[in-house]
Amino acid sequence: xxxxxxxxxxxxxxxxxxxxxxxxxxxxxxxxxxxxxxxxxxxxxxxxxxxxxxxxxxxxxxxxxxxxxxxxxxxxxxxxxxxxxxxxxxxxxxxxxxxxxxxxxxxxxxxxxxxxxxxxxxxxxxxxxxxxxxxxxxxxxxxxxxxxxxxxxxxxxxxxxxxxxxxxxxxxxxxxxxxxxxxxxxxxxxxxxxxxxxxxxxxxxxxxxxxxxxxxxxxxxxxxxxxxxxxxxxxxxxxxxxxxxxxxxxxxxxxxxxxxxxxxxxxxxxxxxxxxxxxxxxxxxxxxxxxxxxxxxxxxxxxxxxxxxxxx
Numbered sequence: 001x002x003x004x005x006x007x008x009x010x011x012x013x014x015x016x017x018x019x020x021x022x023x024x025x026x027x028x029x030x031x032x033x034x035x036x037x038x039x040x041x042x043x044x045x046x047x048x049x050x051x052x053x054x055x056x057x058x059x060x061x062x063x064x065x066x067x068x069x070x071x072x073x074x075x076x077x078x079x080x081x082x083x084x085x086x087x088x089x090x091x092x093x094x095x096x097x098x099x100x101x102x103x104x105x106x107x108x109x110x111x112x113x114x115x116x117x118x119x120x121x122x123x124x125x126x127x128x129x130x131x132x133x134x135x136x137x138x139x140x141x142x143x144x145x146x147x148x149x150x151x152x153x154x155x156x157x158x159x160x161x162x163x164x165x166x167x168x169x170x171x172x173x174x175x176x177x178x179x180x181x182x183x184x185x186x187x188x189x190x191x192x193x194x195x196x197x198x199x200x201x202x203x204x205x206x207x208x209x210x211x212x213x214x215x216x217x218x219x220x221x222x223x224x225x226x227x228x229x230x231x232x233x234x235x236x237x238x239x240x241x242x243x244x245x246x247x248x249x250x251x252x253x254x255x256x257x258x259x260x261x262x263x264x265x266x267x268x269x270x271x272x273x274x275x276x277x278x279x280x281x282x283x284x285x286x287x288x289x290x291x292x293x294x295x296x297x298x299x300x301x302x303x304x305x306x307x308x309x310x311x312x
Contacts, residue, residue: 054284061085061281068276084275088282093269094262095254101282103255104262108242110173111258115180116237122181123188123233124226128218130189131196132204142193148186153246156183164251171253179251180241187240188233195229196222231300239290259286 056073061084063077071078090100130142160179161170169175199222207217248258257265263286267279294301 057280057284061277061284063277065273065275065277081277084277084281085285087275088266088278088285092266092278092282094266095269097255101259101262101266101285104257104259107173107252107256108258108260111176111180112238112241115177115184115241116234118177119181119184119188119237120230120233122185124192124223124230125218126185126189127192127194127196128222130193132199132201132217132222133214142189145186145189148183149190153183157246157250160247160251171251171256173252173256176247176251176258179247180237180244183247184237184240187236191229191233191236192226195226199225228300228303231297235293235297235301238293242290 059074059077060068062080062082063071064079064081067075067077067079088100090102091098092100094101094104126145130138156179160182164170164175164178167175167178169178203221204217207221212220242258243260244258245260245264248261249264252258252261263282266282
């Protein structure tokens with residue numbers, strides 16, 4: 001017979017695994033550090049590559065013509081001058097008018113502000129109606145509007161020209177505003193529709209039970225929740241409308257053209273000496289509003305897109 005003390009003896013514990021050697025952990029941390037350094041180095045090279053044209057433009061715009069002819073593209077200016085900037089702004093010849101880009105900036109301002117505001121408001125109303133007040137055929141209407149996002153600019157030139165002629169808006173800023181509102185409505189509706197899909201339907205039902213109507217629900221409930229997607233829509237529409245060239249050159253006449261068309265006319269001018277410093281200064285002045293918008297509100301653009309990408 002076995003002794004009871006033997007039966008009560010627990011089995012021996014397994015030997016603990018050997019400790020991990022310190023050099024292996026050190027190598028792993030070093031590898032991660034090297035990978036991060038390599039990643040940042042690659043990203044820095046890409047950033048420098050894409051910023052190089054802007055750097056060349058900036059250097060050329062503050063050089064004299066003698067410096068441009070004698071030096072290389074990336075050579076620092078021997079004589080720093082801001083005369084090309086002043087000339088590009090108020091005295092460079094755009095076609096037959098030598099008033100610089102200043103009057104055309106005003107045209108772009110008169111175009112962009114109402115076009116962005118109208119297309120944003122209409123897109124918000126469309127997105128609200130297509131998500132919270134669904135009606136027979138609403139999905140078909142949304143599909144047709146979504147199809148407008150894929151129509152190239154060139155396809156709508158002739159129909160738009162015909163419509164503007166019949167409406168008496170051909171060659172005017174008001175006609176160009178109408179063109180951009182109609183063309184941008186598909187995008188603004190898509191943005192707001194996707195964003196409002198994330199809003200619970202119970203909120204609308206509760207407001208309807210309390211007696212709120214269509215516009216009361218929109219202005220009191222949904223619109224206060226919409227700043228992220230409003231920022232996205234404003235940035236998108238601003239850059240699309242401000243940077244547009246094709247619609248501007250097709251539907252406006254001399255004196256009422258946006259700044260992008262004026263820049264093309266200034267650079268393409270063949271009279272007198274070719275002033276590359278003035279051309280570069282004019283290009284930077286034209287691109288400055290969109291650069292400022294993305295530098296200031298770029299993080300809100302990404303945040304707003306993420307907020308509206310939960311459902312589709």
